[in-house]
Every structure is written in C-alpha cells, then in structure tokens.
Amino acid sequence: GRSAQRVRELWQHRLLGGYEMNPAEALGDGFEDERRDMVVIRGIAVHGVCPHHLVPFRGFAHVAYVPGGRLHGFGRIARLVDAIGHRFTYQEWMTRDIAEALIKHGQAAGAACVIEAEQLCLLLGEDRRGDERVVTQAFAGSFEHSPQLRNEFLRAIDSRMI
Numbered sequence: 001g002r003s004a005q006r007v008r009e010l011w012q013h014r015l016l017g018g019y020e021m022n023p024a025e026a027l028g029d030g031f032e033d034e035r036r037d038m039v040v041i042r043g044i045a046v047h048g049v050c051p052h053h054l055v056p057f058r059g060f061a062h063v064a065y066v067p068g069g070r071l072h073g074f075g076r077i078a079r080l081v082d083a084i085g086h087r088f089t090y091q092e093w094m095t096r097d098i099a100e101a102l103i104k105h106g107q108a109a110g111a112a113c114v115i116e117a118e119q120l121c122l123l124l125g126e127d128r129r130g131d132e133r134v135v136t137q138a139f140a141g142s143f144e145h146s147p148q149l150r151n152e153f154l155r156a157i158d159s160r161m162i
Helices: 003-015 023-027 074-084 091-104 122-123 147-156
Strands: 039-048 056-068 110-119 133-142
Touching: 023 074, 023 091, 023 122, 023 147, 039 074, 039 147, 056 074, 056 091, 056 122, 056 133, 074 091, 074 122, 074 147, 091 133, 110 122
Parallel strands: none
Antiparallel strands: 039 056, 056 110, 110 133
C-alpha cells in the first residue's frame, strides 16, 4: 500500500515542514505604521515534535506584539508559528523562539508568547493521567521590562474574556 509514503509525507510536510520555511519570510515585511498598541492573536493551533521522545505535541499559541513601526498580518503571525513549531523542538524553545522572532524579524518593540499543549510523551509515560497540559510563556523586548504589559497580555488571553 501507500502507508509508507503517507507517513513520510506527514512527517516531511506537516510535522517537520518548518524546516522548509524561513521564519523571516513566513512573517514577511509587514507594513509601516506608527501605532504602538498591543496586538494579540489568541488560539493559534500549534504542533511540534519533541526531540527527546520523537513524539508530537499539540496545542494553542497565544501571541502578542507591540509594533515598533511595522504591523504584520494575522495570517503571517500564524505562519511564523508554523515555521518555528513544525520542527524537532521543545515547547519551551518554541515559545521563546516565537517571541524573539517577532523582535528580530518583525521589528516589534515587544513580544510575548504563551503555549498550552498536550505532550504525547506525558500521555504515554509511566505516570500518565492523560489530561495534563503544559503551559510555557516567554516575554521579549518591552514585555520583559513591564509587568503591566505582561499582565495586560495575560488578561487578554484569558479564555473567560469572550
């Protein structure tokens, strides 16, 4: 059958497709805009592959940035998440890499990322329960230095807000 080909394509293009993407190109140049209001995108579906156990994890990324003269399309932010996440990576690294990429490639004055994910290695482990969620967070630029900005972001991603 075609199972081997399907598995190869799944791993190559979906689970590890981020290696075919350049994070800077995924984000694009954006467009000039002098606004400095925080932009928050909640609930971006995300997955990666744990390099320790070689099993996938999946969840949602919540991303924010304070523009530093450029705005970026919401779809471009999601593509950036894919470019960074669809690789062998730890959730902790992915979270930090997304925030730092918005500063480096997006010229953001500040950036934040929170990822909540189900780790298959936890589900399959000896002490499994199956309902654990791992939450990681990273703050860069102005978010690092402003507890008020961090708290504003964390309130904005609170699921009770809607």
